[in-house]
Amino acid sequence: MAEPRKCPKCSTEIGRDDDICYACGEHVPINHPWYTLPLGGVIVIGLFWFLTDVDALIAYFNSLLQQ
Ligand SMILES: [Zn+2]
Incomplete structure (x- = not known):
């Protein structure tokens, strides 16, 4: 069901309910x-x-x- 999301900036995997990358702080809006x-x-x-x-x-x- 849920695909793993990746930060567009540093490619770290992000939880699907998180809208901020914890590795680089990039804002990743939930689609x-x-x-x-x-x-x-x-x-x-x-x-x-x-x-x-x-x-x-x-x-x-x-x-x-x-x-
Ligand atoms: Zn990142």
Whole structure:
């Protein structure tokens, strides 16, 4: 699953959760897969959807518009 990562500067092996090379101090950003961001967005929207009473929200906005 996890491939060993190597520092681009000194080629020392880095732990896959480390974003700094301990040998030379080079900052090595963790490469998240491209789907991490949209997946996170979907999860946030899904949580919002489940935790929010959407019908009540729509009724509330409708009542605001009809004043
Ligand atoms: Zn390094």
